[in-house]
Amino acid sequence: MRPDRSVLSATRRREEIAGLGDREVDMVVVGGGVTGAGVALDATSRGLSVILVEADDLASGTSSRSGKIFHGGLRYLEQLNFGLVREALLERDLMVERLCPHLVQPEPFMFPFTRRWQRPYVGAGVALYDVFRLSGPRSVPGHRHLSRRAALAEMPELRPEGITGAVQYHDVRVDDARHTMTLARTAASLGATVLTRARVVGMLRDGERVVGVRVHDLEEGGHADLTARVVVNAAGIWADEVQSLGGQQTIAVRPAKGVHLVVPGDRIESRTGLIARTKDSVFIIRRWFDYWLMGTTDTLWDHDRAHPLASAEDVDYLLGHANRWLRRPISTADVLGVYAGLRPLLASAVGRGGAAGAKTTAALRRDHTVVEGPPGMITVVGGKYTTYRLMARDAVDAASHPLGRALPPSTTERLPLLGASGYDALRHQRDRLAREARVSPGDVDHLLGRYGDLTPDVLDLAVEQPDLARPLPGAPRYLSAEIAYAAHSEGALHLVDVLSRRTRIFMETADRGTAAAPEAARVMGEVLGWDEARRAEEVAAYAQMVDAERRAATMPTDVEAADTWRAATGDLIG
Structure with missing residues (x-):
């Protein structure tokens, strides 16, 4: 064969x-x-x-630190970048319709109105979302206008003061990594x-x-x-x-840092995400499986490009915008995870977006460039x-x-991606797959949303080694079989590859995966041939990285965060 x-x-x-x-x-x-x-x-x-x-x-x-969403970009309409928005919307719908339905999910967003002029202005922009899609697939629901009462019913967590109504539309969640x-x-x-x-x-x-x-x-x-x-x-x-x-x-790349916070799903009572204007960009709360993501910042990053870091200033900025809209204030104690990523913007675009020394990069255009x-x-x-x-x-x-x-x-x-072709048919076989692998139907649903029609390959590992059918200690939403499969078939070579990218454990657990690390290293080690010393080395390197990022996030500024990272890290594996 x-x-x-x-x-x-x-x-x-x-x-x-x-x-x-x-x-x-x-x-x-x-x-x-x-x-x-x-x-x-x-x-x-x-x-x-x-x-x-x-x-x-x-x-x-x-690509593992993005906003984790396929979207058209409402703010690009204000830049009159209609071509980019139209292209992005057609691509967004194509992911749901054909290319990777197992990796994506349409999610609702609501733009709350606090001024009467916003309904015709924002509503016209959201309507363009639907107009731009007339020549392509329509796999994502269109927009709808909401009264004040309907908006508060959709998002009970929303502060009612000053709300006059809302418009709701959909974009598409994706596990980027x-x-x-x-x-x-x-x-x-x-x-x-x-x-x-x-x-x-x-x-x-x-x-x-x-x-x-x-x-x-x-x-x-x-x-x-x-x-x-x-x-x-x-x-x-x-x-x-x-x-x-x-x-x-x-060319000269101008890295723009975006920071996101992760909070538990039960911390915000809502059936919809939220998008709102800020002084120079937008603030978004979006559903992320059993959690909520809050983002994003849009500032220059002049430090190590391999290690973008969130600072206390970033965290406070996002919490401040969240608490402007939410009934129950969110504090740092509610934050499960924090991650920062860099957008590769061209410095040549600065002339169109603002002064080269400006702190924000929100005004820079997101068009791509190809040069020989x-x-x-x-x-x-x-x-x-x-x-x-x-x-x-x-x-x-x-x-x-x-x-x-x-x-x-x-x-x-x-060209559908791996996992897409038989995804719909396999969903109807969920109960049979669960019985044969001796896992729960919920476990199979979880796997289908990550592997699509490759799910039986993961379950085969659990059948061959029943201990892999158990939830991973420290991260029970994941099966140990997923760790083994990442090392066997998905190119994972180090513990950080699995905990930060093949799974979402790093951003979804309060300890950022440190409790799951020893067992994950054991399972990976069985596949990759690690001895006890190598497993311990991988666990220690991962814990060191987590500790360094946590310390950096308590520092007031980027400069202090970068200095803290350098002081706390050595020659880390991965």
């Missing part, structure tokens, strides 16, 4: 790294975030041979090579032309040279640094998570020039 090419395992990684110098490929993609994974999938589906290299873990940067990983696995299933913990440290050049990359293997040590007809730089917030390795830098230069390299940067597929398509289109040949059109609009 032919092996499953979608499986990303440590064994496969070692074999593929060992054979890197033996072949030339059409394309090397630098960056394992949503854009890089999207490029790898688009290029592979058009018949190109592709190697994707990522310095850390899949989605370890911005799992979505990005699934993109990469889908590309691998079509023949792409996906290598994590493989840092690009230089470009191979023939004169001024880039003809490949030099990669440092961060797991086993050593270097390998990858020869390619074109290099696509999809490194996100590091895109300018990667471009400069080729001897030319024509130096010769042999294509860089794609900017954009937003929702439009990753369009960014990938445009980057591969641009690669036809250095490749020296025309490429067939992109097919990813019609």
Whole structure:
């Protein structure tokens, strides 16, 4: 039987790294975030041979720290960026309709009115949401206007003072890290090579032309040279640094920090999320499975791009906006988790959005840019998570020039991701799957929303090893089988990969997963061959990271948070 090419395992990684110098490929993609994974999938589906290299873990940067939503962007309408909104809405609906229905869920949002002029003004903008979708799928409900009474019934937690009504619309929740990983696995299933913990440290050049990359293997040590007809730089917030390795830098990335808070689901009584204007952006409360997310900030980050951190100033800012709208004030004691991510905005956009020294980045446009230069390299940067597929398509289109040949059109609009094709049929078999694996129907529902029609693969592990059918100690919403599957098939090489990205334990538990870490390390170790010393090392490194982020979040400013992080961390694994 032919092996499953979608499986990303440590064994496969070692074999593929060992054979890197033996072949030339059409394309090397630098960056394992949503854009890089999207490029790898688009290029592979058009018949190109592709190697994707990522310095850390899949989605370890911005793509696991986003707002976790596919959306059109109401605030972009105020920037008159109608094209971006329309594109994003069509992409949003496509995810629900065809590409990854198992990873997404439409969620309602309510914009409360406190002035009478807001109903026609905001209502017109939300109406455009529906107008822009007339030529595409309509899998997400349209908007509706609410009276004052109806608005307070939808969100009993809303302060009633000054509320005159509301408009409600839907956007789409997504587990960003799992979505990005699934993109990469889908590309691998079509023949792409996906290598994590493989840092690009230089470009191979023939004169001024880039003809490949030099990669440092961060797991086993050593270097390998990858020869390619074109290099696509999809490194996100590091895109300018990667471009400069080729001897030319024509872009400058301006990282914008966004912080989100996680609070328990029973802390806010509501059937809907909330979106409200701030002085220069928007504040949003959105449902996140059994929790609520509150976000976001939009400020410059001038420190280590690999470790964006929330400060006390960020937390206080978000709590202040939340308490403006909620009956029962939320305090830091209610906050389960905090995470910060960086948006890769182009500094060249500052001239359109404001002064270069301004603290906020909210006014900068979120359009993406594709540039060729130096010769042999294509860089794609900017954009937003929702439009990753369009960014990938445009980057591969641009690669036809250095490749020296025309490429067939992109097919990813019609290409479901792994787990999607049999998802609907499998949902009807929930009770049978639960009986056979001796888990609860609720456990199967949970798995279906994470793995889709790959759920039987996870349950097979639980049948083969009954102890894996048990809830993970310290994070009982997850089965131990999910930890084993992450190490076996999803490319997880370190404990932090599982607790922060393959699962959501890091952001959903008050201790940020430290209680779950020992058992998770044991289960991973069984798959990856870790001895007791290695397991203890992984647990210690994870606990050190958690402690450093917690300390940083108590510091008043970004500068002090960054200093605290550096003082609290050493050579962390992962």
